Amino acid sequence: GAGVSQSPSNKVTEKGKDVELRCDPISGHTALYWYRQSLGQGLEFLIYFQGNSAPDKSGLPSDRFSAERTGGSVSTLTIQRTQQEDSAVYLCASGAGQGYGYTFGSGTRLTVV
Amino acid sequence: AQRVTQPEKLLSVFKGAPVELKCNYSYSGSPELFWYVQYSRQRLQLLLRHISRESIKGFTADLNKGETSFHLKKPFAQEEDSAMYYCALSNTGFQKLVFGTGTRLLVSP
Numbered sequence: 001g002a003g004v005s006q007s008p009s010n011k012v013t014e015k016g017k018d019v020e021l022r023c024d025p026i027s028g029h030t031a032l033y034w035y036r037q038s039l040g041q042g043l044e045f046l047i048y049f050q051g052n053s054a055p056d057k058s059g060l061p062s063d064r065f066s067a068e069r070t071g072g073s074v075s076t077l078t079i080q081r082t083q084q085e086d087s088a089v090y091l092c093a094s095g096a097g098q099g100y101g102y103t104f105g106s107g108t109r110l111t112v113v
Numbered sequence: 114a115q116r117v118t119q120p121e122k123l124l125s126v127f128k129g130a131p132v133e134l135k136c137n138y139s140y141s142g143s144p145e146l147f148w149y150v151q152y153s154r155q156r157l158q159l160l161l162r163h164i165s166r167e168s169i170k171g172f173t174a175d176l177n178k179g180e181t182s183f184h185l186k187k188p189f190a191q192e193e194d195s196a197m198y199y200c201a202l203s204n205t206g207f208q209k210l211v212f213g214t215g216t217r218l219l220v221s222p
Binding site for chain 1: 147149156157158159162199209210211212213214215
């Protein structure tokens with residue numbers, strides 16, 4: 001596609017439920033990031049995929065969070081047993097290579113009630 | 114460890130006034146620096162990257178390695194510049210793009 005696509009755009013879930021967030025990166029982009037944007041907290045790095053290398057998971061806040069990237073393209077971020085503090089906008093970005101910056105999706109707004 | 118500091122949460126100026134959004138970084142290697150902007154109800158988008166030394170929408174940013182700064186400047190602010198601005202840093206291996214907490218720029222008529 002022309003840009004990074006994320007779905008759903010909004011998700012309201014009950015505390016304790018699992019959620020899956022999807023990211024379709026720009027075709028051909030080898031790098032893919034997940035970030036979390038909370039009010040007043042800026043952008044928090046979650047996980048980074050680069051080609052076939054092992055992902056950098058150092059930003060995942062707990063073992064309830066996991067992500068995978070299938071076939072070097074689509075990525076899914078899964079949050080198990082959601083908590084209220086997981087409420088945020090989850091952003092995906094993909095990139096073509098060094099120095100070019102990243103293209104961001106419009107995000108998924110997750111609200112845990 | 115990589116770190117980006119944007120000391121101002123909010124910067125409010127009048128139209129036509131000069132603008133400087135501050136960004137300081139901490140990184141031991143050779144960094145790649147970026148400015149991203151997020152306009153109201155729009156997605157985050159790349160504004161500037163230091164390696165291109167370009168001017169976008171009248172904004173410029175110079176990497177000062179001595180002061181470890183990458184401040185964003187515009188000589189005459191416009192109302193349409195009102196947005197959230199994020200400074201970001203990556204290492205030369207282009208991994209883990211680290212963002213500052215952002216500065217909201219408000220340009221009043």
